[in-house]
Amino acid sequence: MSKEITFTFNGNRMTARVEDHWTLLHFIREELGYTGTKEGCGSGECGACTVIVDGAAVNSCLYLTVELDGRSLMTIEGLAAADGSLHPLQKAFVEHGGIQCGFCSPGMILSAKALLDENPAASDEDIRTAIAGNLCRCTGYIQIIDSIKSVRGEAPEGPRVVAWRDEER
Amino acid sequence: MPSFNTVGKRVPKLDAADKATGRSRYIQDLKLPGMLFGRILYSKYAHARIVKIDASKARALPGVRAVLTGEDIPEIKMGVYKDNRPLKKGKVRSYRDEIAAVAAVDPQTAREALELIDVVYDPLPAVFDPEAAMQEGAPLVHEAHQTNVLRMPWKLHYGDVEAARREAAFTVSERFTTTWVTHCCMGTSGAIAEFDPGNNLTIHSNTQIPSLAQKEFLEALAAMGLPDRRVRVIKPCIGGGFGSKLDTYAYEYIAILLAYHTRRPVKIEFDRTEEFIATSARQPTITTISQGCDRNGKLLFRDVKMILDNGAYTSWGATTPSVMMMPITTLYRVPNVRYEASCVYTNNTYSQAMRGYGNPQATFAIESTIDMLAEAAGIEPLEFRRINANQPGDVSTQGLRITTCGLAECMEAVKAQLGWEQSRSRGEGVGIASLIHVGGGARVYKSDGCGAMLKMDDFGKVDIFTGATDMGQGSDTVIAQIVAEELGLNIEDIHVIHSDTDVCPWDVGAHASRTTFVAGNAALGAARKIKSRILEMAAKELYAPLEKLVLGRRHIQHVDEPDRRVEIGKLLRKAHFSHGGQMLMAESFYDPANENMGKDFRGNMSMTYTFGVHGVRVKVDEETGKVKVLNYVAAHDVGRAINPMLLEGQVYGGVMMGLGYALSEQVIMERGENMNPNFRDYKILTARDVVPIAAPVLETPDKDGPYGAKGIGEPGCVPTAPAVANAIYNAVGVRIKDLPITPERVLAAIRAKKGMDLCGRKTGTDSGEACVIEE
Amino acid sequence: MRNFTYLVPRSLNEAISMHESRRGRAKYIAGGTDVLVKMKEGKLAPDGLISLRHIIGQDRPFLNTETGELYIGAFMTHRSIERSPLVQHRYPVLHDAVKNIGSVQIRNVATIGGNLVNAVPSADGAIPLIALDGKAHIYGAKGYRLIDLARFFLGPGQCDLQGAEILTEIIIPPLSPRTGGAYVKHGRREAMELPMLGVGVLLSLEADLTTCAKARVCLGVAAPTPFRAREAEAYLTGRPVTEETLSEAGRIAAGESRVRDSIRGVAWYRREMVGVLVKRMGMLALERAKKRNE
Numbered sequence A: 001m002s003k004e005i006t007f008t009f010n011g012n013r014m015t016a017r018v019e020d021h022w023t024l025l026h027f028i029r030e031e032l033g034y035t036g037t038k039e040g041c042g043s044g045e046c047g048a049c050t051v052i053v054d055g056a057a058v059n060s061c062l063y064l065t066v067e068l069d070g071r072s073l074m075t076i077e078g079l080a081a082a083d084g085s086l087h088p089l090q091k092a093f094v095e096h097g098g099i100q101c102g103f104c105s106p107g108m109i110l111s112a113k114a115l116l117d118e119n120p121a122a123s124d125e126d127i128r129t130a131i132a133g134n135l136c137r138c139t140g141y142i143q144i145i146d147s148i149k150s151v152r153g154e155a156p157e158g159p160r161v162v163a164w165r166d167e168e169r
Numbered sequence B: 001m002p003s004f005n006t007v008g009k010r011v012p013k014l015d016a017a018d019k020a021t022g023r024s025r026y027i028q029d030l031k032l033p034g035m036l037f038g039r040i041l042y043s044k045y046a047h048a049r050i051v052k053i054d055a056s057k058a059r060a061l062p063g064v065r066a067v068l069t070g071e072d073i074p075e076i077k078m079g080v081y082k083d084n085r086p087l088k089k090g091k092v093r094s095y096r097d098e099i100a101a102v103a104a105v106d107p108q109t110a111r112e113a114l115e116l117i118d119v120v121y122d123p124l125p126a127v128f129d130p131e132a133a134m135q136e137g138a139p140l141v142h143e144a145h146q147t148n149v150l151r152m153p154w155k156l157h158y159g160d161v162e163a164a165r166r167e168a169a170f171t172v173s174e175r176f177t178t179t180w181v182t183h184c185c186m187g188t189s190g191a192i193a194e195f196d197p198g199n200n201l202t203i204h205s206n207t208q209i210p211s212l213a214q215k216e217f218l219e220a221l222a223a224m225g226l227p228d229r230r231v232r233v234i235k236p237c238i239g240g241g242f243g244s245k246l247d248t249y250a251y252e253y254i255a256i257l258l259a260y261h262t263r264r265p266v267k268i269e270f271d272r273t274e275e276f277i278a279t280s281a282r283q284p285t286i287t288t289i290s291q292g293c294d295r296n297g298k299l300l301f302r303d304v305k306m307i308l309d310n311g312a313y314t315s316w317g318a319t320t321p322s323v324m325m326m327p328i329t330t331l332y333r334v335p336n337v338r339y340e341a342s343c344v345y346t347n348n349t350y351s352q353a354m355r356g357y358g359n360p361q362a363t364f365a366i367e368s369t370i371d372m373l374a375e376a377a378g379i380e381p382l383e384f385r386r387i388n389a390n391q392p393g394d395v396s397t398q399g400l401r402i403t404t405c406g407l408a409e410c411m412e413a414v415k416a417q418l419g420w421e422q423s424r425s426r427g428e429g430v431g432i433a434s435l436i437h438v439g440g441g442a443r444v445y446k447s448d449g450c451g452a453m454l455k456m457d458d459f460g461k462v463d464i465f466t467g468a469t470d471m472g473q474g475s476d477t478v479i480a481q482i483v484a485e486e487l488g489l490n491i492e493d494i495h496v497i498h499s500d501t502d503v504c505p506w507d508v509g510a511h512a513s514r515t516t517f518v519a520g521n522a523a524l525g526a527a528r529k530i531k532s533r534i535l536e537m538a539a540k541e542l543y544a545p546l547e548k549l550v551l552g553r554r555h556i557q558h559v560d561e562p563d564r565r566v567e568i569g570k571l572l573r574k575a576h577f578s579h580g581g582q583m584l585m586a587e588s589f590y591d592p593a594n595e596n597m598g599k600d601f602r603g604n605m606s607m608t609y610t611f612g613v614h615g616v617r618v619k620v621d622e623e624t625g626k627v628k629v630l631n632y633v634a635a636h637d638v639g640r641a642i643n644p645m646l647l648e649g650q651v652y653g654g655v656m657m658g659l660g661y662a663l664s665e666q667v668i669m670e671r672g673e674n675m676n677p678n679f680r681d682y683k684i685l686t687a688r689d690v691v692p693i694a695a696p697v698l699e700t701p702d703k704d705g706p707y708g709a710k711g712i713g714e715p716g717c718v719p720t721a722p723a724v725a726n727a728i729y730n731a732v733g734v735r736i737k738d739l740p741i742t743p744e745r746v747l748a749a750i751r752a753k754k755g756m757d758l759c760g761r762k763t764g765t766d767s768g769e770a771c772v773i774e775e
Numbered sequence C: 001m002r003n004f005t006y007l008v009p010r011s012l013n014e015a016i017s018m019h020e021s022r023r024g025r026a027k028y029i030a031g032g033t034d035v036l037v038k039m040k041e042g043k044l045a046p047d048g049l050i051s052l053r054h055i056i057g058q059d060r061p062f063l064n065t066e067t068g069e070l071y072i073g074a075f076m077t078h079r080s081i082e083r084s085p086l087v088q089h090r091y092p093v094l095h096d097a098v099k100n101i102g103s104v105q106i107r108n109v110a111t112i113g114g115n116l117v118n119a120v121p122s123a124d125g126a127i128p129l130i131a132l133d134g135k136a137h138i139y140g141a142k143g144y145r146l147i148d149l150a151r152f153f154l155g156p157g158q159c160d161l162q163g164a165e166i167l168t169e170i171i172i173p174p175l176s177p178r179t180g181g182a183y184v185k186h187g188r189r190e191a192m193e194l195p196m197l198g199v200g201v202l203l204s205l206e207a208d209l210t211t212c213a214k215a216r217v218c219l220g221v222a223a224p225t226p227f228r229a230r231e232a233e234a235y236l237t238g239r240p241v242t243e244e245t246l247s248e249a250g251r252i253a254a255g256e257s258r259v260r261d262s263i264r265g266v267a268w269y270r271r272e273m274v275g276v277l278v279k280r281m282g283m284l285a286l287e288r289a290k291k292r293n294e
Helices: A024-031 A088-095 A105-118 A124-130 A142-151 B016-020 B056-060 B107-115 B161-167 B210-223 B250-262 B272-278 B316-330 B359-377 B381-388 B407-418 B475-487 B515-542 B568-576 B644-664 B720-732 B743-753 C012-021 C035-040 C078-082 C085-090 C092-098 C112-118 C126-131 C230-236 C243-256 C267-293
Strands: A002-009 A012-019 A050-053 A056-059 A072-074 B036-042 B048-054 B064-069 B098-104 B118-123 B154-158 B170-178 B190-195 B201-205 B231-234 B266-269 B285-293 B299-311 B336-345 B428-438 B450-456 B462-466 B494-497 B549-552 B555-558 B565-567 B585-590 B609-620 B627-637 C005-007 C026-029 C048-051 C061-064 C069-073 C135-140 C143-148 C153-155 C166-172 C179-186 C197-205 C212-220
Touching: A012 A024, A024 A050, A050 A105, A056 A105, A088 A105, A088 A142, A088 B016, A105 A124, A105 A142, A105 B016, A124 A142, A142 B644, B036 B107, B036 B250, B036 B272, B048 B098, B056 B064, B064 B107, B064 B250, B098 B107, B098 B250, B154 B316, B161 B285, B161 B299, B161 B336, B170 B359, B190 B250, B201 B210, B201 B250, B210 B231, B210 B250, B250 B266, B285 B359, B299 B316, B299 B359, B316 B336, B316 B359, B316 B428, B359 B381, B359 B428, B359 B720, B381 B407, B381 B428, B407 B428, B407 B609, B407 B627, B428 B720, B450 B515, B462 B475, B462 B515, B475 B494, B475 B515, B515 B549, B515 B555, B515 B565, B515 B568, B515 B585, B555 B568, B565 B568, B609 B720, B627 B644, B627 B720, B644 B720, B720 B743, B743 C267, C012 C026, C012 C048, C012 C135, C012 C166, C026 C035, C061 C085, C078 C092, C078 C112, C085 C092, C092 C126, C092 C179, C092 C197, C112 C126, C112 C166, C126 C179, C126 C197, C126 C212, C179 C267, C197 C267, C212 C230, C212 C243, C212 C267, C230 C243, C243 C267
Parallel strands: A002 A072, B036 B266, B201 B231, B299 B336, B462 B494, C005 C048, C026 C048
Antiparallel strands: A002 A012, A050 A056, A050 A072, B036 B098, B048 B118, B064 B098, B154 B336, B170 B285, B190 B201, B190 B266, B285 B299, B428 B609, B450 B462, B450 B585, B549 B555, B555 B565, B609 B627, C061 C069, C069 C166, C135 C143, C135 C166, C179 C197, C197 C212
């Protein structure tokens, strides 16, 4: 079976006819032809295929393309500016040694982006948690964490208090 | 200290922006027009006769273009010992044995075709324990070989170990084991093979040995009845190496065979399960070691016997004893040394090179027993090591010549930065371990050389063609820095081409931490030739004596008169666009003056050696056996850091890989079958497991290294496991002798020390109920 | 992955009729992180997948302030539970568990209901919910039924869902006063682990803040299904909660567990860790119970 879906791809509205069984990873790489999204394991255990859907980092290898309908997708190709200039996170990874073999880098950078978009003043612990699902065998993560730290915003002054309230029915 | 423009700077990797934007093309990203997809069927048994293979149903499946079995292919011999072939014939010797292969129009059809191949096996008795495999009457893995013990006599004896043993005031003897761990490159393996109408082969492959692979593929073509053809090896961007790509693999030959049979490009790309199962791990070892010292703590002898589980076939893992000899004979001053290693065939997976190449296994045994010996002698462990530290100018019993050595300084750095003498809470401990590794290449092949070719254009830009392989470590960047420095250019003026045997010169491969040293020297040699020609031209142009001219910032200028200068590009254009014009090109081939080992294994295998000391602070949870690493210091003597940022990246990455080796990683092999071929259960460390690591760098510029540099690719993961084991001993008084150091092992050792069984009851007391270990 | 039809019902009834009309050849899918892996591995090959992601009203936890009951929609992602301030502050035992399931990427799509119906012995989400006396709200062709989550798990990979039934919600009864709970997943790494063992303890204290009024000791991977160590719970009830009594409870719970050897851990070690971790989670639960009283 196939379905027609409409979604936003790296900022551009797009309509496509997709097979029900296509994973998002397959769709991005084989149908759209963007190969920056990598397959490292195919079972959600390495994070190399991480993309951002509606602001949240997801493993595209375990996400069905039909579920993209009405949503917004960002891949690594959508991060740099139209003139090719690097996003601050990409620049940070380049300048701080956050990249060696580079296979994990697109997914790693997108996990970091999803984190910082939501929490610009992420703590070291937040950073390590956000990229815990992105395995890297080259760097030992240290320079990756340094890269992300270099672009995070300052923490707001005073302790971070999260208020909660009972959510009522 | 000399001042440099690009050497010693934290220059970002040349390919980093491409990788950060997803533009880099890995094998996964390559497609050729008309390309077919190959897939391999593996054995269902560890050891069995192949009675019959029926591939007729697979051949009949629409979309299938070729099916090959061992019977369909010529005698292509693979591997270091030539005991392997791409598709097996007659019998299988391990679960990863390739039985058949298909090429189909898409990956799904190829998968389905494999399921249609019927194989009838006749299982044979198998052997999985190398010690059992050495016994008389054990099942033979290769009948023709007549014994399971490889005819690779790793055996040396320098001095007189027995006499030294009698003389020793203190002696320790122990047995250590290590198991399989694997590289876990994030980019899986793959190759695309294609023939032209003249049957010349182009193969795109993830390899660390383009030149040797080219030679082996040429031999395969000859075996296929295609002698005297050309082979072009093109490396895509490589998603990690760590030694895994130091040999050719069956899948590469299978891609070649399928491409030949179908006359179409054929791609084989491993999935993650296949990557775990069908690539080769680090060699497991059983080591018995004794060391002794005199009353003052001076080492008198070291006696090491080792059994290596070779698995069913032979790759570079079997030759790791050649590198183990280095720490065994030369880590610290040891006057009497004996070493003997046997590699033994079993029906397990076969092993390959992996970062450190035997050194981590050997150093685990050596440095664990050094701590034990220090304790026996009543000498503080750091002090004990200081007493025995190598010094510049030393020549070890094996004939290794120590040129530069910062071992003692590294100890000081660790002591200070780790807080060695700082007080420790309960369950906390510190440990150290040192390392020696080849730092100036290593002669494991007939040549240890690397070529470089350099050409300059009319604008002062450089193309340098190197034999080196960049698989992420950043060798391109280091080569560019060296060339830029030598020619007074900026880093962006240098373009490094390393990916194609049609245009790049020969290199023995990206191993032995040799690339900065060897490929760096080759690039430097070519750059120097160009430099002298530039200087000659400039001398005429500026009417200045050669010795008064310097290169820098894209110019040549007079040292005393900065205004007398000419832009390099302008000079080049002038040379080009004049009668009898010339353009600058130069080549260099650098083969370090290191030595092949003699028949007693003596010989200076490397031009220089890298030293390092690692210190670690751990906290052991005495109830659960879990070890938490609190702090890590990895100090190395690197000659010169050409690029401190990339160097630190090698150390950090090596240490985390080493911590995985020490604490969490293990290929679980049950009767020859890999039980955890996935990232769920093969536990490489995550960002949440990162520990604070300091990587102090000691510079001891080496006279032979490019700008004084020594190799640093592997050392980061060499002494990690013994440093951790020593720290655990320091913390809770138990000595773990088997890797990985799992919580189970630590807890069992803690209980044994307290005189308890595994269930925490006092042994020897009759509690009336047995400690049930299994259900 | 083989081709299949992806169906998107908008209501529970529509989902059930879709499932029934396909006579067992269709499978429900929520986040899909388990189903798709099984399909890729060839362990599942349904003709149709019926998505439960677009059924309205099952996507956040809420507390009925009148009854004190907490409702957790089965189709809530682990991430939304993890980030619920309500869960963080009132149900830390649940927060301990969901924040360490998989990775952020997995938690962003995987649902708590999916974790439960998968019914693996290692289901991190199940242990704290059982400890909280959670009830499974199940909807089928015959309407609703409610069962104790503790009885929901029948065996490895098997749960009490018949035919086209759907787990729609977990209902947590009101917390007793002075209640604290804690969960720990025991593994080698700090992230991306399937537990070698999962231990959740929930304690409600008497007004003296010492005596145990009610105890729940729940274990994962210590038996074929997640389970309550009822003898350990009975031992603690009425006794002062101390390191000693918790150690004894741990010892009893270890005796109740039916651990086995697997590639993720050996039996003796698992059993020993039941003892240690019940004690530790008990101490943490005690601390949290006292804090909640402040």
